[in-house]
Amino acid sequence: MSELHAPASLVELAPEILELILSYLPHQHLTSFGRTSHRANEFIRPNNQILWKACYLHIFDHPKHVWDSLVPTARASNRHREATWDWHHELRRRLVAANALCKPNKERLLTDIQDVVDALLDIRDTASYSLTTESDEPRSMNLRFLNKLLARAPNVDPIVHDYHRDIDSMSLPLDLMADLDRPFTRSMLGRKVQVPEWASRLHVG
Amino acid sequence: MHRIFATALKMYRLNPSGFAINIPYALPPNAACPEDWAGVTATWLGTYAFLDYRALVHYNFAHNLEYPLDLGGCEEACGDLMRLELEIDHSEELKMDRRLQTELPYCRDLPMLFFNGTSNGRPTGRPSIGVRGSACLVPGGRQVRWRLIIR
Numbered sequence: 001m002s003e004l005h006a007p008a009s010l011v012e013l014a015p016e017i018l019e020l021i022l023s024y025l026p027h028q029h030l031t032s033f034g035r036t037s038h039r040a041n042e043f044i045r046p047n048n049q050i051l052w053k054a055c056y057l058h059i060f061d062h063p064k065h066v067w068d069s070l071v072p073t074a075r076a077s078n079r080h081r082e083a084t085w086d087w088h089h090e091l092r093r094r095l096v097a098a099n100a101l102c103k104p105n106k107e108r109l110l111t112d113i114q115d116v117v118d119a120l121l122d123i124r125d126t127a128s129y130s131l132t133t134e135s136d137e138p139r140s141m142n143l144r145f146l147n148k149l150l151a152r153a154p155n156v157d158p159i160v161h162d163y164h165r166d167i168d169s170m171s172l173p174l175d176l177m178a179d180l181d182r183p184f185t186r187s188m189l190g191r192k193v194q195v196p197e198w199a200s201r202l203h204v205g
Numbered sequence: 206m207h208r209i210f211a212t213a214l215k216m217y218r219l220n221p222s223g224f225a226i227n228i229p230y231a232l233p234p235n236a237a238c239p240e241d242w243a244g245v246t247a248t249w250l251g252t253y254a255f256l257d258y259r260a261l262v263h264y265n266f267a268h269n270l271e272y273p274l275d276l277g278g279c280e281e282a283c284g285d286l287m288r289l290e291l292e293i294d295h296s297e298e299l300k301m302d303r304r305l306q307t308e309l310p311y312c313r314d315l316p317m318l319f320f321n322g323t324s325n326g327r328p329t330g331r332p333s334i335g336v337r338g339s340a341c342l343v344p345g346g347r348q349v350r351w352r353l354i355i356r
Contacts, residue, residue: 069229069230071312071314071342072346073314073344073345073346074312074347128228128229129228138231140225143225
């Protein structure tokens with residue numbers, strides 16, 4: 001019988017065992033682990049979908065609960081998304097959006113606003129009551145995430161409401177309106193950017 | 206308006222909902238009315254509000270554009286908290302109501318629901334206000350379009 005030797009390092013463990021161990025780690029620890037060596041970095045690369053799926057499900061509800069409850073028309077148009085769903089990509093964009101909200105860098109936020117809001121809406125749209133607590137109360141990890149985020153983010157109102165509030169930055173040049181045959185009013189002040197589609201989908205109670 | 210909703214939430218012991226209202230099928234289905242996929246027969250609370258038109262005129266015609274006005278700071282006139290009690294109605298008369306006719310497309314995965322009922326505020330002896338309307342899925346099947354006629 002051969003002697004058993006303990007592996008010299010973590011990366012020498014059998015891949016499925018290493019994967020199991022790493023699947024318990026939060027994402028920031030996975031990233032740190034990836035920095036320890038080339039092999040570790042290889043292991044946590046984005047296409048290790050099993051690992052990143054486990055990491056995603058630490059924080060967010062499995063989107064399949066919502067997908068399963070879609071009416072047939074909605075499900076049909078969702079098929080492509082389901083087929084190309086990438087756990088690493090989806091986790092990353094949600095966390096990047098959350099970080100952007102928490103940093104008070106307003107200019108940066110305005111340029112990335114589409115990505116941030118799309119990610120937030122996605123978290124909302126894939127939220128489901130997939131957990132029950134001891135008292136049988138339904139819980140959603142996505143909702144918990146969003147509520148904690150809103151509590152932490154310093155200034156969410158300009159995103160949810162009118163982030164074009166500053167008339168000087170967003171109004172059309174006044175000389176374009178000079179030929180009007182009626183008085184020029186504030187309500188005519190146009191916007192450089194079209195009102196985005198997501199504005200109609202983001203309404204928070 | 207926020208004050209009224211805060212009162213309603215406390216009265217009915219509801220938690221501030223925020224994002225939670227967006228979770229599909231969060232409302233328990235009505236066992237007595239299985240066709241009610243939209244929650245028509247659930248508890249409805251409503252109110253109405255309007256801005257003083259003088260504030261609107263001032264907003265539009267204030268000439269000093271360097272100091273942006275914000276209508277959010279103006280007081281709204283608010284109605285009472287109203288409680289709506291609605292029932293699904295299959296009658297032809299309701300379906301043919303001219304005001305509920307529309308050419309807007311809708312997703313037929315779920316049937317369009319027609320309903321009527323009443324809206325009541327605090328008991329004052331006044332007659333109830335009639336409510337009728339329809340609910341259907343928008344094309345895409347992810348949101349519900351409500352049409353309410355309150356008179």
